[in-house]
Amino acid sequence: MLKIKNLHASVEDTKILKGLNLEVKSGEVHAIMGPNGSGKSTLASVIAGREDYDVTDGEINFQGTDLGELGPEERAREGIFLAFQYPVEIPGVSTTNFMKTAVNQIRESKGEKPLDAVAFLKLMKEKMKLVNIRQDLLSRSINDGFSGGEKKRNEIFQMAMLNPKLSILDETDSGLDIDALKIVSNGVNALKSKENATVVVTHYQRLLDYIVPDFVHVLIDGKIVKSGDKNLALELEEKGYDWIKPGN
Amino acid sequence: MSKDDKILKDFTSKEYEHGWSVDFEVDQAPNGLNEDIVRLISKKKEEPNWLLEWRLDAFETFKKMKMPNWANLKIPEIDLQSISYYSAPKKKKELKSMDEVDPELIKTFEKLGISLQEQKRLSGVAVDAVIDSVSIGTTFKDKLSELGIIFCSFSEAVKEHPDLVKKYLGTVIPSKDNYFAALNSAVFSDGSFCYIPKGVRCPMELSTYFRINASNTGQFERTLIIADESSYVSYLEGCTAPMRDENQLHAAVVEIFAASNAEVKYSTVQNWYPGDKDGKGGIYNFVTKRGICSGDNSKISWTQVETGSAITWKYPSCVLKGNNSIGEFYSVAVTNNYQQADTGTKMVHIGKNTKSKIISKGISAGNSQNSYRGQVKVMNRASNSRNFSQCDSLLLGNKCGAHTFPYIDIDNKSSMVEHEATTSKIGEDQIFYCLQRGMDEENAIALIVNGYAKDVLKQLPMEFSVEAQKLLSLTLEGSVG
Ligand SMILES: Nc1ncnc2c1ncn2[C@@H]1O[C@H](COP(=O)(O)OP(=O)(O)O)[C@@H](O)[C@H]1O
Ligand SMILES: [Mg+2]
Numbered sequence A: 001m002l003k004i005k006n007l008h009a010s011v012e013d014t015k016i017l018k019g020l021n022l023e024v025k026s027g028e029v030h031a032i033m034g035p036n037g038s039g040k041s042t043l044a045s046v047i048a049g050r051e052d053y054d055v056t057d058g059e060i061n062f063q064g065t066d067l068g069e070l071g072p073e074e075r076a077r078e079g080i081f082l083a084f085q086y087p088v089e090i091p092g093v094s095t096t097n098f099m100k101t102a103v104n105q106i107r108e109s110k111g112e113k114p115l116d117a118v119a120f121l122k123l124m125k126e127k128m129k130l131v132n133i134r135q136d137l138l139s140r141s142i143n144d145g146f147s148g149g150e151k152k153r154n155e156i157f158q159m160a161m162l163n164p165k166l167s168i169l170d171e172t173d174s175g176l177d178i179d180a181l182k183i184v185s186n187g188v189n190a191l192k193s194k195e196n197a198t199v200v201v202t203h204y205q206r207l208l209d210y211i212v213p214d215f216v217h218v219l220i221d222g223k224i225v226k227s228g229d230k231n232l233a234l235e236l237e238e239k240g241y242d243w244i245k246p247g248n
Numbered sequence B: 001m002s003k004d005d006k007i008l009k010d011f012t013s014k015e016y017e018h019g020w021s022v023d024f025e026v027d028q029a030p031n032g033l034n035e036d037i038v039r040l041i042s043k044k045k046e047e048p049n050w051l052l053e054w055r056l057d058a059f060e061t062f063k064k065m066k067m068p069n070w071a072n073l074k075i076p077e078i079d080l081q082s083i084s085y086y087s088a089p090k091k092k093k094e095l096k097s098m099d100e101v102d103p104e105l106i107k108t109f110e111k112l113g114i115s116l117q118e119q120k121r122l123s124g125v126a127v128d129a130v131i132d133s134v135s136i137g138t139t140f141k142d143k144l145s146e147l148g149i150i151f152c153s154f155s156e157a158v159k160e161h162p163d164l165v166k167k168y169l170g171t172v173i174p175s176k177d178n179y180f181a182a183l184n185s186a187v188f189s190d191g192s193f194c195y196i197p198k199g200v201r202c203p204m205e206l207s208t209y210f211r212i213n214a215s216n217t218g219q220f221e222r223t224l225i226i227a228d229e230s231s232y233v234s235y236l237e238g239c240t241a242p243m244r245d246e247n248q249l250h251a252a253v254v255e256i257f258a259a260s261n262a263e264v265k266y267s268t269v270q271n272w273y274p275g276d277k278d279g280k281g282g283i284y285n286f287v288t289k290r291g292i293c294s295g296d297n298s299k300i301s302w303t304q305v306e307t308g309s310a311i312t313w314k315y316p317s318c319v320l321k322g323n324n325s326i327g328e329f330y331s332v333a334v335t336n337n338y339q340q341a342d343t344g345t346k347m348v349h350i351g352k353n354t355k356s357k358i359i360s361k362g363i364s365a366g367n368s369q370n371s372y373r374g375q376v377k378v379m380n381r382a383s384n385s386r387n388f389s390q391c392d393s394l395l396l397g398n399k400c401g402a403h404t405f406p407y408i409d410i411d412n413k414s415s416m417v418e419h420e421a422t423t424s425k426i427g428e429d430q431i432f433y434c435l436q437r438g439m440d441e442e443n444a445i446a447l448i449v450n451g452y453a454k455d456v457l458k459q460l461p462m463e464f465s466v467e468a469q470k471l472l473s474l475t476l477e478g479s480v481g
Helices: A040-048 A072-078 A095-109 A117-131 A135-139 A148-162 A178-191 A230-239 B003-015 B035-044 B049-063 B103-112 B116-123 B141-146 B154-160 B162-168 B179-187 B428-436 B441-452 B462-476
Strands: A002-011 A014-024 A029-033 A053-062 A080-083 A090-094 A166-170 A197-201 A215-220 A223-228 B026-028 B087-089 B126-131 B134-138 B150-153 B192-196 B206-211 B222-227 B232-240 B248-250 B253-258 B263-271 B283-293 B299-306 B311-314 B317-320 B326-335 B340-349 B355-364 B369-378 B386-395 B401-410 B416-425
Touching: A002 A040, A014 A040, A014 A053, A014 A223, A029 A230, A040 A053, A040 A072, A040 A080, A040 A166, A040 A197, A072 A080, A072 A095, A072 B428, A080 A148, A090 A095, A090 B428, A090 B441, A095 A117, A095 A135, A095 A148, A095 B428, A095 B441, A117 A135, A117 A148, A117 A178, A135 A148, A148 A166, A148 A178, A166 A178, A215 A230, A223 A230, B035 B049, B035 B179, B049 B179, B141 B150, B150 B154, B154 B162, B154 B192, B154 B222, B162 B222, B179 B253, B179 B283, B192 B232, B222 B232, B222 B263, B232 B462, B253 B263, B253 B299, B263 B283, B263 B462, B283 B299, B283 B326, B299 B311, B299 B340, B299 B462, B317 B326, B317 B355, B326 B340, B326 B369, B326 B462, B340 B355, B355 B369, B355 B401, B355 B441, B369 B386, B369 B416, B386 B401, B386 B441, B401 B416, B428 B441, B441 B462
Parallel strands: A029 A197, A029 A215, A080 A166, A166 A197, B126 B206, B192 B222, B206 B232, B222 B253, B232 B263, B248 B283, B253 B283, B263 B299, B283 B311, B283 B317, B299 B326, B311 B340, B317 B340, B326 B355, B340 B369, B355 B386, B369 B401, B386 B416
Antiparallel strands: A002 A014, A002 A053, A215 A223, B026 B087, B126 B134, B150 B192
């Protein structure tokens, strides 16, 4: 589904990703771990097509398409979803309205008719249950004054609404207490299928007790330096990152 | 038409949807401004002598005045002598029903998307349409007159209700108030008149659509709304003007009088032709709007969505004379390309316990300049009065300007004035967030801008609010990227 080859990316002439390779197949869950500043969020943004980042070398292929020429909205419509580490506030725009605009524009791009109010409400109700989110939160300005946990839950709600093929969850566990962590993980697990794939970015092992990865990768200084199964995460928890740092 | 021409044509018509004109037979005065023209207008309209005298008096005042230059606007020279001050569609006969209305006119309404028939049938809105200064079709009159509500063209009011007109005309905005008000008082052509009797709640939104049609005709509308004791009315004004190369002057006057316990809500969506992408053409819009809360516990609320005009100079104001009276001003002003807007309000607190609220949302894009100018004046005996002002500016791009000029003038120690102001840019983060969810950039900006302006938009009646949201997006089309 996703094939990243020798990816180099920089921001304002600072090299951040330095030859990264990654392959994700449908039905799989991958975890990407690594210390702060190693380039995890950058990788997520580059896959999503954020324009501040220059891809200087390598390629990202998604379902047989080279993403290089596609804008962020086209990638989203192809089924790439990014749950943001820092979800953005948009004053005056409710999550409901935000999602209605997104869902209908994606439908329109596929030549489908927009959902009418009734059908949309039905879809909302169904997905709200998944992440145990309340209507009043969805009626408020999106992320505006939300607690950390509410923001993350809202991201997963949006993921449920858009039903993506590839979901990238960037530090979705940060700021969550154990109950919220369970709710969010249950939501993610419920959305898992043979047709889609999930990339979980985190630097705590704890999340991986709930969203169990098929593969764990360690990202240090812009490169994946080690890959393994879920036991690698446990090892990292115990020993930290220093032992695998290049040069050690 | 070659393919290129067609693409170009489609593109330009997208630029300004209402840019077309219908040929009516026009009865037009020669260009120029002088006493004879003032007399001609009055005569054409078969006005009583007192009104002619009133006009002539205003004209004398006007001659002594100068164009104001304190606004943050670059106003090109306007040659008042090169404008025609009167044009009317030729009257064929008295119209009894819509069936008798000139089909060309109906076409006009349909292009505007406001077919009177539909309006009548679907929304229960009575529409008094003003085309080139003379009002043509007035609907729902019977229903309103059962309640004693008068809603008609200004000319008709002069004929049918001269006492009311004489009593109130110029009492809120005297002709000497300012240059443009004086000009309007001398040469106003037509407009709307509305009277709500004691204790009556007007059961529907009253609505006027203005429209500039003949080329080179200045528009000098005059609107007078009188809400008698304990009455209520919500009044909508929508404006669109066809595309023209020459600049056109528009100087309207709106006066509102609210007696004790009366409430008037006045909403405007202003969409006059803004000029092209290079700043050529467009309407010069110099409007004087003021309401007086004359009686105790009265309330006047202005809501405006200003997306059009090359130049906007407009300060809908409230004089809070009655004790406990309330004035409100909600505004969204959008400027793009080379548009300039200097708009805001004046709240004058005279009575005790008076309250005012100002919510202004400016949006600037392209090379435009957008200024908020507001004054809050609390007079000596206005004890315990309150004002809250929130003036926000949103910038799209780096070439536009946003400016805020708040004037606060308090003469009473027990009163309180609060002013908040913010300036922000549409964030890359916000746009990326939207794009990542599959929206394109235009939709993303429309969503963000409508969210930003929500506190104002939600003041508008439902149907108007939807239209206003579409207009905001349309105005900002192509402003980013
Ligand atoms: N927009 C940006 N401008 C400059 N530097 C950036 C920008 N985004 C990220 N960086 C830098 O790139 C590096 C990787 O950041 P990031 O991908 O956020 O790391 P992680 O998510 O692994 O903590 C950091 O050193 C960070 O400071
Ligand atoms: Mg990060």
